[in-house]
Each structure stands twice: as structure tokens, then as C-alpha cells.
Amino acid sequence: MSAVSTPEAKNEPSRREQLLTIAAQLFAEKGFRNTTVRDIADAAGILSGSLYHHFDSKESMVDEILSTFQEALFAQYDDILASDDNARSKLERAVRVSFEAIEEHGPEVAIYQNDADYLVTFERFGYLADRNTQSRQVWLTLLEEGVRTGALRPDLDVTLTYRFIRDTVWVAVRWYRPGGQHDHTEVADQYVRILLDGISS
Amino acid sequence: MSAVSTPEAKNEPSRREQLLTIAAQLFAEKGFRNTTVRDIADAAGILSGSLYHHFDSKESMVDEILSTFQEALFAQYDDILASDDNARSKLERAVRVSFEAIEEHGPEVAIYQNDADYLVTFERFGYLADRNTQSRQVWLTLLEEGVRTGALRPDLDVTLTYRFIRDTVWVAVRWYRPGGQHDHTEVADQYVRILLDGISS
DNA sequence: CACCCTACCAAGCATTTGCTTGGTATGGTG
DNA sequence: CACCATACCAAGCAAATGCTTGGTAGGGTG
Numbered sequence: 001m002s003a004v005s006t007p008e009a010k011n012e013p014s015r016r017e018q019l020l021t022i023a024a025q026l027f028a029e030k031g032f033r034n035t036t037v038r039d040i041a042d043a044a045g046i047l048s049g050s051l052y053h054h055f056d057s058k059e060s061m062v063d064e065i066l067s068t069f070q071e072a073l074f075a076q077y078d079d080i081l082a083s084d085d086n087a088r089s090k091l092e093r094a095v096r097v098s099f100e101a102i103e104e105h106g107p108e109v110a111i112y113q114n115d116a117d118y119l120v121t122f123e124r125f126g127y128l129a130d131r132n133t134q135s136r137q138v139w140l141t142l143l144e145e146g147v148r149t150g151a152l153r154p155d156l157d158v159t160l161t162y163r164f165i166r167d168t169v170w171v172a173v174r175w176y177r178p179g180g181q182h183d184h185t186e187v188a189d190q191y192v193r194i195l196l197d198g199i200s201s
Numbered sequence: 202m203s204a205v206s207t208p209e210a211k212n213e214p215s216r217r218e219q220l221l222t223i224a225a226q227l228f229a230e231k232g233f234r235n236t237t238v239r240d241i242a243d244a245a246g247i248l249s250g251s252l253y254h255h256f257d258s259k260e261s262m263v264d265e266i267l268s269t270f271q272e273a274l275f276a277q278y279d280d281i282l283a284s285d286d287n288a289r290s291k292l293e294r295a296v297r298v299s300f301e302a303i304e305e306h307g308p309e310v311a312i313y314q315n316d317a318d319y320l321v322t323f324e325r326f327g328y329l330a331d332r333n334t335q336s337r338q339v340w341l342t343l344l345e346e347g348v349r350t351g352a353l354r355p356d357l358d359v360t361l362t363y364r365f366i367r368d369t370v371w372v373a374v375r376w377y378r379p380g381g382q383h384d385h386t387e388v389a390d391q392y393v394r395i396l397l398d399g400i401s402s
Numbered sequence: 403c404a405c406c407c408t409a410c411c412a413a414g415c416a417t418t419t420g421c422t423t424g425g426t427a428t429g430g431t432g
Numbered sequence: 433c434a435c436c437a438t439a440c441c442a443a444g445c446a447a448a449t450g451c452t453t454g455g456t457a458g459g460g461t462g
Contacts, residue, residue: 015439034234034319037420050440052421088401114315118231146400153402160383160391161400163376164369171368182361190361198399199347199362200289201354216409237449251410253451 016054019044023061028107032062032115062111063124069108070131073101077138087146088196094142095195096188098169102176103184109173139165165195217255220245224262229308233263233316263312264325270309271332274302278339288347289397295343296396297389299370303377304385310374340366366396 013021022043026035037058041048055061076097080090102109116132119125139162146152168191176187214222223244227236238259242249256262277298281291303310317333320326340363347353369392377388 030319031232031234033232036418038418046439047441048419049421049423049442053439058420118235150402152400156400157391160388161395163373164392164395167372167375168365168369171372172364174368175364187361190358191365194362194365194399195395196399196401198395198397199353199357200397201351238451239449247409248411249449250412250451250453254409259450 019051019054020061020065024065024107024111027062027065027115028110032058032111033118059122059124062115062119065108066112066119066125067127069101069105070112070127073097073105074131074134077135081138081141087142087149087151091142091146092192094138095165095169095192096185099172099176099184099188099191102170102173103178106173106176106178109170113170113173135166136162220252220255221262221266225266225308225312228263228266228316229311233259233312234319260323260325263316263320266309267313267320267326268328270302270306271313271328274298274306275332275335278336282339282342288343288350288352292343292347293393295339296366296370296393297386300373300377300385300389300392303371303374304379307374307377307379310371314371314374336367337363 019040023035023040026039026043029035030039036048037051038048040061041051044051055064077094080093080097083090083093085093112128116125116128120128140158143152143156143158143161147154147156147158172187176184178184182190220241224236224241227240227244230236231240237249238252239249241262242252245252256265278295281294281298284291284294286294313329317326317329321329341359344353344357344359344362348355348357348359373388377385379385383391
């Protein structure tokens with residue numbers, strides 16, 4: 001048994017990962033374009049030039065932040081689609097998974113919400129557009145299955161419904177704060193209830 | 202009857218107003234901080250310095266854009282609150298007014314959605330925070346009245362419901378396009394229906 | 403014709419920004 | 433002890449950005 005010394009082996013975040021966490025928080029707070037490399041370096045206690053020892057560019061940083069997160073998120077959606085729950089349960093699970101992502105990966109969600117439109121204009125971020133299409137497909141599949149199996153109203157406009165759900169779920173990242181008045185499972189409960197049954201008495 | 206020559210008297214937009222319209226579109230597209238005065242000047246076909254003949258600063262431009270819009274919007278909310286419709290109708294009207302604002306003042310809504318958090322950090326934009334509080338009050342009043350009068354479920358979490366409604370309604374500015382597949386009244390119809398009765402069969 | 407107002411140009415300045423370059427300190431590892 | 437990888441500093445550059453200054457063109461108005 002030889003002694004190990006790399007951070008990974010000790011189950012600690014590497015310096016690189018630490019810097020990405022710091023960058024993600026700043027990108028989420030101020031937006032990608034409005035966060036300077038000097039902001040990130042200051043928050044990390046180093047000089048801006050030193051960041052370039054770890055990363056090629058500011059873009060590489062968001063790239064790594066977003067692609068890592070999305071891979072994990074879409075793996076969860078795939079699980080739901082592959083399961084043999086009924087349509088209603090799948091829809092519920094999809095909503096819950098999303099609010100959970102806000103809880104656990106708030107900065108990543110916020111960056112995607114705020115900066116994806118801009119980033120997509122660069123070739124290297126083309127995968128963001130693909131993920132967007134994929135996400136749309138997930139929700140539409142669930143909604144259409146719901147209508148087909150009779151769980152949802154037959155007259156439902158699934159395209160519009162998809163947009164409403166997507167907006168409400170993901171924009172919650174703007175106000176949801178871990179440790180706040182409602183925890184994420186409670187928020188998901190309330191939204192599922194309203195979505196399925198409405199607010200009428 | 203003397204001949205008049207000012208744009209206002211001829212019912213034409215003044216140069217100042219034209220420039221504000223151009224600026225609003227750019228601010229909405231790229232964000233306030235990421236729109237340069239040169240961008241605005243280019244779009245208007247003049248040099249960047251010439252903008253300062255019309256406006257004190259870039260900030261003055263958003264200021265005028267946002268304050269003008271909000272004044273008109275909140276006058277409509279006040280009308281609704283003052284009316285003697287029942288709670289359900291008032292809620293419906295509030296939703297409709299909001300989607301209508303997206304139709305008719307898309308850039309203004311987008312700027313508020315994207316840049317208010319940043320702008321509020323400046324004293325001169327303190328009124329944006331006031332408007333935010335005011336808007337919250339409008340929705341909470343309507344929801345509470347609904348619960349009180351029995352139109353809405355007695356167990357409704359009005360705070361959470363307010364957030365869900367606000368998010369869905371205003372974030373629609375990201376995807377709603379005038380002249381697109383659904384017009385704004387149709388979008389409002391569908392959302393009101395889902396909000397009140399849910400998507401379940 | 404003299405005057406003036408509106409709308410603009412031409413040139414530039416100070417600051418901020420992403421990134422580069424060449425070097426240094428430190429703690430393992432053979 | 434020699435070597436090397438990791439993590440950083442110090443200094444600076446080119447481009448972009450908000451805004452300033454002094455001037456000009458042209459259409460009304462008395």
C-alpha cells in the first residue's frame with residue numbers, strides 16, 4: 001500500500017475542480033460575459049494570469065461546467081423514459097428530478113438558463129442546442145404518452161404545455177434557495193399538484 | 202393655423218424615441234451590459250458619440266425604456282384590482298394583461314427579466330425593486346381573495362403559487378413571437394385553463 | 403440675411419478585458 | 433541530491449468600451 005498524494009486519490013477536489021466551482025458561482029451570479037477572469041482569480045485568491053495554468057480560456061471553464069452537469073442530468077431523464085411507470089408517475093418524476101437539479105446544481109442550471117443563448121452562437125457549444133432539443137423530446141414524449149393513455153386531457157396542447165412546464169421548473173433557479181422556507185421536494189410536490197389538478201377549488 | 206414641424210406634432214416618433222426603440226431591441230437581445238453604445242449607434246446608422254447628443258448615458262436609455270413601460274403596465278393592474286369582478290375573473294384578467302404586454306412590449310419585458318437584478322444595484326434604479334414588490338402584492342392579493350371567497354383551493358400555498366405564475370407568465374417572453382403559431386390571447390387561454398383546472402383528465 | 407436649434411461627425415482618452423510570456427517556489431519521487 | 437510536475441507571480445499587450453470635446457451641416461424663423 002503506497003501512500004497517495006493526488007487530491008483525487010484522497011477524495012478531495014483538485015485545484016482545478018475548486019476553481020471550476022468558484023467560476024460556476026460567479027457565472028451564475030453575474031452571467032458569463034459579465035464575469036471577468038479577474039473576478040474569478042480574485043475569488044480564488046490568485047492572479048488572473050494564473051488561471052491559464054489550469055484552463056485554456058474562460059470558455060473552456062463554462063464548457064466543462066455545463067457539459068459535466070448536463071451529462072448527469074440527461075442520464076436521469078433517460079432512466080425515467082426507460083422505466084415502466086405509468087405516464088403520470090413519469091411526469092412527476094421528471095418534475096422532481098428537475099427541482100432536485102436546482103437544489104444540487106444551482107449554478108450550473110442558472111448558467112444554462114442565462115447564457116445558453118449566447119454560448120450556442122459558438123461552434124464549440126453546439127451541443128447545448130442538441131441538449132435543448134433532447135430535453136424538448138423528453139417532455140413531449142411524456143406528455144403525449146399521458147394524453148394517449150388517458151391520464152391527461154385529450155384536448156391538451158402539448159407543445160404549449162411543454163413550454164409552461166419547462167419555464168416554471170427551470171426558472172425556479174432564480175428564487176429557490178437551498179435551506180430556505182420550502183425544500184425542493186416540497187416545491188416539486190406543490191407544482192405537480194397545481195400542474196395536474198389546477199388551483200381551482 | 203400655423204404649419205408645425207416637430208415630429209410629435211406630426212404624430213411621428215421623435216429621433217429620440219426611434220433611438221430608444223433601437224436600443225430596447227438590442228438590450229433585449231444581448232442584455233444591457235453586453236450591448237455597447239457602438240452597437241446601438243451602428244444599428245441607428247450614426248457614430249457612438251452622437252448618441253450623447255440625445256442621452257446622458259447608456260443607463261439613461263434603459264431607465265427611460267423601463268420606467269415608461271412599467272408605468273403603463275401597473276396602471277392596468279390597478280384597474281383590475283379596483284374592479285368588482287370576482288376573484289377568478291380578476292386572476293384571468295391579470296394573466297391576460299401580462300401576456301398582452303409580452304406581445305406589445307416584448308423588448309421592455311425581456312430587459313426587465315434579464316437585467317433588473319443588475320440594474321437594481323444602482324440607486325437610480327431603486328424603483329425597479331419597488332415595482333417588484335408591488336407586482337408581488339398584486340398577485341398575492343388576487344390569490345388570497347380567491348382562497349377567501351372559495352374560488353381557489355383552501356390549502357393553496359399562495360406564495361409558491363405566485364412564484365409559479367409569475368415565472369411562467371413572464372418567462373414566456375423568451376419564446377413568444379408575435380405572428381407565431383399561437384397568438385397571445387390563445388396562449389393566455391391555455392395557461393389560464395391549466396392553471397385553474399390542471400392537465401389531468 | 404443673421405441667427406439658432408437639431409442632429410450629427412471626427413478624434414481621442416482612460417479604463418477594462420482576455421490572454422501571453424518568462425520566471426519562481428514547493429513538495430514529492432527516483 | 434537531481435529532477436520534475438504543480439501552482440503560482442509579475443508585467444504587460446492589443447482590443448474593446450463608455451464617454452468627452454470641439455466642430456459642422458442644414459433646415460427653419462425673425
